[in-house]
Amino acid sequence: MRALAGGLAELGIESGDRVGTFGWNHHRHFEAYFAVPLSGAQLHTVNVALPDDHAEYIVNDADDDLLLVDPGEPFETVERLWDRFEGVETVVIMDESVPETDLDCAVAYESLLDASDPVTEWPDLDEDQPAGMCYTSGTTGKPKGVEYTQKMVYSHAMAVMTPAALDVHEDDTVMHVVPMYHVNGWELPYTATIAGTRQVYPGPSPEPADLARLIEEESVTLTAGVPTVWINLLDYLDEADADLTSLDRIVVGGSAAPEEVTRRYRKEYDVTVEQAWGMTETMSIGSVSRPRAEMNDWSPDEQAEVRAKQGLLAPGLQMRIVGDDGEAVAWDGEAFGELWVRGPTVVEEYHNRPDANAASFEGDWLKTGDIASVDEHGYIEVVDRAKDVIKSGGEWISSIELENALIEHDAVIEAAVVAADHDRWQERPVAYVNIRKGAEVNAADLRTFLAEDYPRWWLPDTVEFTDKIPKTATGKFDKKALRDRTDDVDLAWTPGE
Amino acid sequence: MRALAGGLAELGIESGDRVGTFGWNHHRHFEAYFAVPLSGAQLHTVNVALPDDHAEYIVNDADDDLLLVDPGEPFETVERLWDRFEGVETVVIMDESVPETDLDCAVAYESLLDASDPVTEWPDLDEDQPAGMCYTSGTTGKPKGVEYTQKMVYSHAMAVMTPAALDVHEDDTVMHVVPMYHVNGWELPYTATIAGTRQVYPGPSPEPADLARLIEEESVTLTAGVPTVWINLLDYLDEADADLTSLDRIVVGGSAAPEEVTRRYRKEYDVTVEQAWGMTETMSIGSVSRPRAEMNDWSPDEQAEVRAKQGLLAPGLQMRIVGDDGEAVAWDGEAFGELWVRGPTVVEEYHNRPDANAASFEGDWLKTGDIASVDEHGYIEVVDRAKDVIKSGGEWISSIELENALIEHDAVIEAAVVAADHDRWQERPVAYVNIRKGAEVNAADLRTFLAEDYPRWWLPDTVEFTDKIPKTATGKFDKKALRDRTDDVDLAWTPGE
Numbered sequence: 001m002r003a004l005a006g007g008l009a010e011l012g013i014e015s016g017d018r019v020g021t022f023g024w025n026h027h028r029h030f031e032a033y034f035a036v037p038l039s040g041a042q043l044h045t046v047n048v049a050l051p052d053d054h055a056e057y058i059v060n061d062a063d064d065d066l067l068l069v070d071p072g073e074p075f076e077t078v079e080r081l082w083d084r085f086e087g088v089e090t091v092v093i094m095d096e097s098v099p100e101t102d103l104d105c106a107v108a109y110e111s112l113l114d115a116s117d118p119v120t121e122w123p124d125l126d127e128d129q130p131a132g133m134c135y136t137s138g139t140t141g142k143p144k145g146v147e148y149t150q151k152m153v154y155s156h157a158m159a160v161m162t163p164a165a166l167d168v169h170e171d172d173t174v175m176h177v178v179p180m181y182h183v184n185g186w187e188l189p190y191t192a193t194i195a196g197t198r199q200v201y202p203g204p205s206p207e208p209a210d211l212a213r214l215i216e217e218e219s220v221t222l223t224a225g226v227p228t229v230w231i232n233l234l235d236y237l238d239e240a241d242a243d244l245t246s247l248d249r250i251v252v253g254g255s256a257a258p259e260e261v262t263r264r265y266r267k268e269y270d271v272t273v274e275q276a277w278g279m280t281e282t283m284s285i286g287s288v289s290r291p292r293a294e295m296n297d298w299s300p301d302e303q304a305e306v307r308a309k310q311g312l313l314a315p316g317l318q319m320r321i322v323g324d325d326g327e328a329v330a331w332d333g334e335a336f337g338e339l340w341v342r343g344p345t346v347v348e349e350y351h352n353r354p355d356a357n358a359a360s361f362e363g364d365w366l367k368t369g370d371i372a373s374v375d376e377h378g379y380i381e382v383v384d385r386a387k388d389v390i391k392s393g394g395e396w397i398s399s400i401e402l403e404n405a406l407i408e409h410d411a412v413i414e415a416a417v418v419a420a421d422h423d424r425w426q427e428r429p430v431a432y433v434n435i436r437k438g439a440e441v442n443a444a445d446l447r448t449f450l451a452e453d454y455p456r457w458w459l460p461d462t463v464e465f466t467d468k469i470p471k472t473a474t475g476k477f478d479k480k481a482l483r484d485r486t487d488d489v490d491l492a493w494t495p496g497e
Numbered sequence: 498m499r500a501l502a503g504g505l506a507e508l509g510i511e512s513g514d515r516v517g518t519f520g521w522n523h524h525r526h527f528e529a530y531f532a533v534p535l536s537g538a539q540l541h542t543v544n545v546a547l548p549d550d551h552a553e554y555i556v557n558d559a560d561d562d563l564l565l566v567d568p569g570e571p572f573e574t575v576e577r578l579w580d581r582f583e584g585v586e587t588v589v590i591m592d593e594s595v596p597e598t599d600l601d602c603a604v605a606y607e608s609l610l611d612a613s614d615p616v617t618e619w620p621d622l623d624e625d626q627p628a629g630m631c632y633t634s635g636t637t638g639k640p641k642g643v644e645y646t647q648k649m650v651y652s653h654a655m656a657v658m659t660p661a662a663l664d665v666h667e668d669d670t671v672m673h674v675v676p677m678y679h680v681n682g683w684e685l686p687y688t689a690t691i692a693g694t695r696q697v698y699p700g701p702s703p704e705p706a707d708l709a710r711l712i713e714e715e716s717v718t719l720t721a722g723v724p725t726v727w728i729n730l731l732d733y734l735d736e737a738d739a740d741l742t743s744l745d746r747i748v749v750g751g752s753a754a755p756e757e758v759t760r761r762y763r764k765e766y767d768v769t770v771e772q773a774w775g776m777t778e779t780m781s782i783g784s785v786s787r788p789r790a791e792m793n794d795w796s797p798d799e800q801a802e803v804r805a806k807q808g809l810l811a812p813g814l815q816m817r818i819v820g821d822d823g824e825a826v827a828w829d830g831e832a833f834g835e836l837w838v839r840g841p842t843v844v845e846e847y848h849n850r851p852d853a854n855a856a857s858f859e860g861d862w863l864k865t866g867d868i869a870s871v872d873e874h875g876y877i878e879v880v881d882r883a884k885d886v887i888k889s890g891g892e893w894i895s896s897i898e899l900e901n902a903l904i905e906h907d908a909v910i911e912a913a914v915v916a917a918d919h920d921r922w923q924e925r926p927v928a929y930v931n932i933r934k935g936a937e938v939n940a941a942d943l944r945t946f947l948a949e950d951y952p953r954w955w956l957p958d959t960v961e962f963t964d965k966i967p968k969t970a971t972g973k974f975d976k977k978a979l980r981d982r983t984d985d986v987d988l989a990w991t992p993g994e
Contacts, residue, residue: 154841158652158812161659163666164692170661171790194812195661196789292693293668315655315691344651 004028004035004109007116011090011107013066015040015123018133020064020088022048022055022074024204025180028094028109032068033180033189037131037150038122044133045181048074049473056084058135058143061352066090068109070204071099079103127151133351134183136280145351146281148184155316155344156283157190164315165288166251166274168195168222173246175200175214177225178284182474186224186253186284197222208236216243224251228475230273231261237269244269251276253285255476256382256400258407259308277310277382281366283345287311287380295377310372310380317343320365321374333375336396338386340365371396388479390419390427397429397458399479402450406431409449411439416469416477417460420486430486431460434467501525501532501606504613508587508604510563512537512620515630517561517585519545519571521701522677525591525606529565530677530686534628534647535619541630542678545571546970553581555632555640558849563587565606567701568596576600624648630848631680633777642848643778645681652813652841653780654687661812662785663719663748663771665692670715670743672697674708674722675781679971683721683750683781694719705733709741716743723751725972727770728758734766741766748773750782752973753879753897755904756805774807774879778863780842784808784877792874807869807877814840817862818871830872833880833893837862868893885976887916887924894926894955896976899947903928906946908936913966913974914957917983927983928957931964 013019019036021043023029036043044062046055048070055077059067069075069091078091079101091106093099098106132148148156161168168174174192176199178185192199200218202210211233214220230250237244250265253276262273278286289311291303298306313319320340321329329335342364350356360367371384383389383398390397399417406415413434419427435441443463450459470478510516516533518540520526533540541559543552545567552574556564566572566588575588576598588603590596595603629645645653658665665671671689673696675682689696697715699707708730711717727747734741747762750773759770775783786808788800795803810816817837818826826832839861847853857864868881880886880895887894896914903912911931916924932938940960947956967975 154813155655158655158659161661161812162655162692163658163660163664167660167666169664171793195659296668315658316651 001031001035001038002118002120003113003116004031005039005119005122007092007112008035008039008041008066009119010116011066011092011112013039013041015125015129017041017065018044018062019066019068020044020046020059020062021068021181022046022078023068023070023094023180024048024074025176025185025201025206026070026094026203027201029068029180030189030199030201032094033184034193035119037153039119040123040125040129042130042133042147043184045184047135047179047181047473048077051473052077052081054143054473056081058145059088060084060086061143061145062133062135063087066092068092068094071095072204075099075101125150127154132184134280141356144353144356146347147351148283148347152283152345152347153187153190154194156187156285157194159314159316159345160187160191160285161195162315164312165285166191166222166276168192168197170196172221172248173198173200173219175202175211175218175220175223177202177206177211177223177229183278183280183284186251186278188224208233209240212236212240212242212244215247219246221246221248222251223247224253224276226254226475227252227257227261230257230265234261234264244271247271249274251285251288253278254474256308256310256404258404259304262304262307273307275307275309275311277370277380279366279368279370281347281360281368282317282341283347285314286317286341286345287313289379292377306377306379309375310382312378313341313380314345316345317341319374319380321372322367329373331374331376331378333373333379333381336371336373336383339368339370339372339380339382341368342366371398385479388418390417390429392422392425392427392429392457395457399429402429402431402454402458402460405450405453406433406446409441409446411435411441412446414469416479416482418479418482418486420461422461429458429460430462430464432464432466432469432482434469435465498528498532498535499615499617500610500613501528502536502616502619504589504609505532505536505538505563506616507613508563508589508609510536510538512622512626514538514562515541515559516563516565517541517543517556517559518565518678519543519575520565520567520591520677521545521571522673522682522698522703523567523591523700524698526565526677527686527696527698529591530681531690532616534650536616537620537622537626539627539630539644540681542681544632544676544678544970545574548970549574549578551640551970553578555642556585557581557583558640558642559630559632560584563589565589565591568592569701572596572598622647624651629681631777638853641850641853643844644848645780645844649780649842649844650684650687651691653684653782654691656811656813656842657684657688657782658692659812661809662782663688663773665689665694665719667693669718669745670695670697672699672708672711672715672717672720674699674703674720674726680775680777680781683748683775685721705730706737709733709737709739712744713740718743718745719748720744721748721750721773723972724749724754724758727754727762731758731761741768744768746771748782748785750775751971753805753807753901755901756801759801759804770804772804772806772808774867774877776863776865776867778844778857778865779814779838780844782811783814783838783842784810786876789874803874803876806872807879809875810838810877811842813842814838816871816877818869819864826870828871828873828875830870830876830878833868833870835883836865836867836869836877836879838865839863868895882976885915887914887926889919889924889926889954890922892954896926899926899928899951899955899957902947902950903930903943906938906943908932908938909943911966913976913979915976915979915983917958919958926955926957927959927961929961929963929966929979931966932962 131150135143249272265271275289278284321337323329323337329337369386372382388399402417416432420430422428447459470481628647632640746769762768772786775781818834820826820834866883869879885896899914913929917927919925967978
């Protein structure tokens with residue numbers, strides 16, 4: 001870390017500069033997580049899986065001075081976009097050597113370190129000095145950059161370490177599965193380091209077999225990632241033999257973990273799946289769901305319901321649920337509105353985006369764009385994204401609730417629900433459903449199935465069967481693409497009447 | 498809390514004012530801990546057991562505008578000193594009613610709250626706004642005031658909550674035994690609140706019987722205090738029956754817990770005694786001693802040795818051990834020097850004391866005045882206070898080590914060791930020893946006893962037998978008084994040669 005900081009200084013990186021990274025989860029990237037901000041420069045982690053246009057926009061908008069890049073596809077992306085990058089002067093390949101390339105400015109990470117004078121005294125930095133930078137992978141408009149100060153990185157690491165959030169102990173072994181380019185791996189490299197844990201970095205694109213092997217070999221106790229990763233691991237474990245005894249808990253975020261997945265980990269592997277909520281604007285983790293002491297005598301089912309929520313706000317944060325009328329709604333588990341949060345780990349603006357700031361911030365409050373309710377115990381339950389909620393006849397229909405309900409049907413693999421415009425009801429839900437091969441099910445069957453739990457006016461007017469639901473770079477349904485397509489759907493059936 | 502803030506506002510307290518308290522541990526004092534700083538005013542907790550001169554000096558130096566005072570002795574002190582207080586305008590008695598008094602400005606806490614308009618919107622405060630104030634009970638010179646900002650209170654509560662410090666969980670029940678006037682009860686009311694625990698306040702001057710009863714009745718899991726309290730509780734438990742099953746750990750600070758006490762709690766009550774270190778200048782807790790994961794397979798004795806140290810620095814702090822030559826010494830468990838610390842919970846100056854600042858601070862480093870070594874695992878061991886260490890023939894003798902060694906002798910109840918001036922050796926140790934009734938032991942016996950573990954030149958030249966070793970208001974040996982007395986002792990025996 002000190003050698004890297006020395007090397008970066010020799011390449012001209014100074015306090016206030018930005019260092020971009022295109023990298024997976026490994027020890028060199030970890031060293032950069034500390035060497036860059038400790039030098040007073042700003043670490044800008046770029047998603048290696050972005051479309052070229054986004055990567056170009058992000059590197060130029062951040063005005064990166066130097067890039068740390070993994071060999072392979074990430075470096076190919078950088079080579080391909082090189083002429084379109086405006087301010088980058090040097091590329092450091094995070095490897096022993098530089099692959100064959102026309103880029104004269106490329107140097108190998110290990111050569112740089114071998115030749116460097118390690119930093120012995122870190123500069124004394126202001127706590128408001130920028131330390132990190134990430135871009136939201138918005139599905140609409142240009143990506144938006146947010147900046148994290150030194151103090152924010154510290155505050156987030158401390159808050160997440162506490163028992164009120166992830167409860168990270170010095171004797172934990174943390175495996176970093178969240179890509180380090182995704183909200184800085186949920187900032188967990190910082191949390192794990194300040195907590196003093198052992199850390200395991202699985203390298204580029206780990207497969208379920210890699211994760212299972214690492215958990216066993218390294219006695220991993222704590223890991224985190226989006227639900228898909230853990231669903232895939234479950235599938236792998238059905239076929240393969242692996243010892244997960246050491247593993248205590250998996251933190252999931254990005255979207256909600258299906259109840260079945262949580263249940264199976266608990267029953268078959270004695271692993272707790274903990275639901276978390278957060279955004280790029282909250283430095284990832286902003287809430288975690290875990291039953292409180294007063295719920296100790298609740299039934300397993302009731303506790304599972306608590307765990308399925310987005311949970312209690314991390315310590316240090318404040319929230320409000322703001323209704324359509326701009327007023328805070330009651331914390332009764334019923335009323336919902338937009339979730340607003342503020343606190344030491346919440347950004348107060350976007351980089352270079354006064355237009356977006358006006359829509360997303362009010363004073364020091366971040367308007368999260370998540371539609372949520374809060375129950376009497378303080379547990380947040382996100383019911384939808386503000387832009388995805390379906391506004392029908394003056395009431396709101398949660399697209400996420402319908403999607404989760406559809407997945408409960410045996411024939412359904414995945415389901416996305418979006419709004420279609422409607423003259424009378426303003427909006428009506430339309431479902432895109434991917435069903436198992438050979439299953440026989442039609443729209444009426446699914447409506448009948450949903451009608452067991454939902455009122456008639458919630459039922460999707462149209463169900464489209466498709467095995468290609470469009471997805472974004474981070475694996476979420478691309479609801480913008482679906483809405484664009486949905487504008488043309490014919491609403492033949494209007495059960496709302 | 499909102500009602501108290503409303504009441505204080507009606508009494509003219511505004512952002513920037515100081516509110517002093519003379520109070521024990523109870524719910525009204527707890528309400529003041531939050532209502533005062535949340536209103537933007539500064540909470541100044543005054544030790545109720547101070548000599549009059551100190552109390553007068555402190556209230557005037559802090560320029561308190563209003564006092565919250567317990568009935569009984571604390572209010573008697575305030576009445577007695579009333580004419581000597583310069584800026585105090587109102588006294589609120591933390592009770593249902595006002596005792597008989599000539600003080601016209603005295604109002605009862607509960608009447609104030611009944612009549613008040615509870616605050617509904619807290620002001621938006623700057624994080625650097627002062628929130629708290631405490632005075633060190635120095636044995637030399639005037640007491641020195643330190644101020645804690647809003648951010649410091651938050652940072653300390655978060656750091657202490659983490660598993661790397663006290664590991665305070667929402668399902669803990671914390672009993673506050675540290676007086677709330679002593680470094681704000683080690684700031685634990687803030688930590689316990691942000692952690693969401695149940696809290697137990699035992700009221701004025703709790704006796705061991707009160708503590709035992711409360712632990713049992715309230716299922717206390719975590720408590721803290723100076724060693725004397727827990728020694729007295731052990732003595733009480735030897736005679737009485739009490740169920741301590743719920744109790745998990747006792748945090749001790751102020752001075753080191755005798756090993757025997759730690760061992761007895763562990764063996765007889767399955768309670769872990771955790772040693773902590775801190776100062777008023779570090780907002781109390783700055784380190785906690787607990788074996789690390791890598792020590793899991795160490796023997797119980799080796800682990801007990803680790804637990805007896807002052808421990809690992811709390812997360813967010815940095816330290817240096819500075820030798821006589823001003824250079825940092827090695828972390829080898831052998832070399833010692835003065836412990837310097839800095840970080841978000843360390844003050845950088847005293848209130849109104851440029852003279853003292855020069856001696857105690859260097860940049861943002863606090864020179865703690867504690868002489869310590871740090872081992873290769875990072876554990877601090879405080880061997881003495883800088884002003885108490887005995888400098889003899891160019892070497893240092895730890896007064897604390899000698900005191901602890903003397904206590905190991907069956908006949909010795911307590912022992913204080915101080916330096917006497919000496920022409921040839923600069924300083925030589927002199928011991929003041931309190932022995933059990935009827936025990937027969939003389940100076941030569943004790944020197945022989947000590948010689949088993951210590952070199953000849955460490956042995957005290959003179960041993961004075963007394964059952965009245967002078968103590969400070971906080972129960973520590975008053976070494977200044979002892980040194981003043983020691984200047985006249987005749988050094989008849991000089992084993993150093």
